[in-house]
Amino acid sequence: MNYEAWRISFQDSEQAAKAAFQDAQRNHEMLLNTLTRCNELDANLQRIIAAATAEGPGPLTQAAIKEMPAASLTLFLADAFEKAEVESSMKVECIGEFSIEVDHACTSCHENGSDEECEFCEGEGSWEQKHxxxxxxxxxxxKAMCIAKARHLRNSVKLEVIQ
Structure with missing residues (x-):
């Protein structure tokens, strides 16, 4: 939006000045919040670096590892997999989609010899049944797959606690 379009949207200059001041206050507040968050992230990073370098390449503390972005994301995903639930929309999409085929020996042909006119196996000696x-x-x-994935994700984050 250009200045003219912005200015036309107000009745008078007093109203425009108030709106501009409120925008400036909002932007100032957002900037302060962003700077505060950056300082927090920097402090976390400094703690991680200090923990990693305190005794050479030794183990990190569990807390420091959890603050690392990759580890945090991995643990977040593990939590999500553990909490995953089957939704009704999943049932609609998946019901009847999975089956197994079981091979059965034809008892009729086994006892009487192969018969091409056998109604079960057509002389093949066996028939498949879909379940x-x-x-x-x-x-x-x-659910079991989600829990297994969560366990795999948690195991991928090597947590060594300094005693």
Whole structure:
């Protein structure tokens, strides 16, 4: 927005001045908050560096590792996987999508010899039966996979605590 468009949006110069002052105050507050956050991040980084270099390349404290961005993100993702729940929209998309096929020996052909007109196996000697995975089992598999992923993520963050 240019100055003319901004100025036209106000009834008089007093109203424009108040709006400009309020914007300046908001921007000043945002700048202070940003500077405060930058100082906090810098202090955290300095603590991490100090912990990492205090005794050479030795282990970091658990707290210092948790403050590292990559470790923090990994632990955040692990928490998210642990809390993951099956939603109804997932059921709509996944129900009936998973199955296993079980191979059965044809008892009729096994006892009487191969028969091309066998209604079960058509002389093949075996037949496959498709079993749909029940929704409750699909949910259990999903939950188990999420917990396994969370465990994998947590194990990827090597936490050595200095005693």
């Amino acid at each position: 749909m995975i029940e929704w409750t089992m699909t949910k259990d598999i999903f």
